[in-house]
Amino acid sequence: MCALCGVLLSDHWTERGGARARAFRVRLVNRVLAYYGLSLDDWSGAVYTLRDKKGAAAVVSDLGSLWTEAERMAGRPLDPLDPELVAALGDSRG
């Protein structure tokens, strides 16, 4: 587990807000992942399933490993500063 997800998430965020916050996070992450042709499902509130459009799937336990795995499946870095991603997030608004 990486420092960020271990320290920042497990100790704080996932416990704060519980299932509702988790569902909200999945929805938001899916907005981002859609840009890369990926999607995320919550699997019984314990782990997540990450999928691409070709049917490949991977189980991830937290946001830290999510980004690592998503990068591998997408075959390119998932950079939140990418202007095209930023624009895509704006376009899908509302």
Next chain:
Amino acid sequence: MAEGLPVAVITGALGSGKTTLLRKLLAHPGMGETAVLVNELGEVGIDHHLLRQVDERTVLLASGCLCCTMRGDLADELRELLSRRDRGDVPPFERVVVETTGLAEPAPILHTLLAEPVVKHHFVLETVVATVDAQHGLARPEAVRQAAAADTLVVTKADAAGPDEVVALERELGRLNPLAQILEVSFGDVDPARLFAGASRGRSRDPTSLRLLRSEGSGENENHSHQDVEAFALAVDGELDWAAFGVWLTMLLQSRGADVLRVKGLLNVGAAGPVLLNGVQHVVHPPEHLDSWPDGDRRSRLVFIARGIGRAEVEASLTAFQRAARS
């Protein structure tokens, strides 16, 4: 969070005066009983302090992401210190000081202190001090990373450099790491109270940072570079969505963490006080909820020290993620 034993990290380039500073600190009556982890025995030479040698050993865990680099040597030595203290083999100590090598990368050391399960349970990262030689400045990339990670920058050997050189260096350091206090120290003579806040004070009541976050929160770009490293501040109006911020920051540090040498912020998440965020590369301190704001300004304020990343792109990205969370 449980209070642990404070651990202070002293870092800085080879020959920048770490050992001189440490030797003088250990001789200072205000220092208290200190366990010291060093790379080379013999130079510090203070008998009544507990001294242990660390052979630098970096362990990359199986999962292999960059932020999972641990300093196994450091974790082993800290655990060993605890065992020996509990067995009564060594006298009780109030603090551990880790003196790194000149080439040490700061992030794995901080990651070990913040994330290694046993270590994080018993110790708390108190402060990072980086020494900078007034004559040589920050010549190497790792020295820049050490300086960016620091809470205090100690300018050493000022007597050997010209006054103009010292002023120029301190200005440069202030631009590189506006979060750090800068102390000019000759021959290692400094009151420990100026460097070590104590574990309970630690990050939250660090006046330098809070002052800085106030003054830098105007959103003006500092825009000065050192080896392509820039410090910049940004402010966000209104309440920040904490979950969206987390998604954004984890993604940012996953992809660009090597270039985010430092991020520190006071975040308005709709609580009575702000959340204090402090990170070095991929490594983030547990966010701390403060009881109250330092002033009347309720905007979230973030300071980045980053390589090749501009303020405008960070702001646009953060804004887009925040908007996505609200739509």
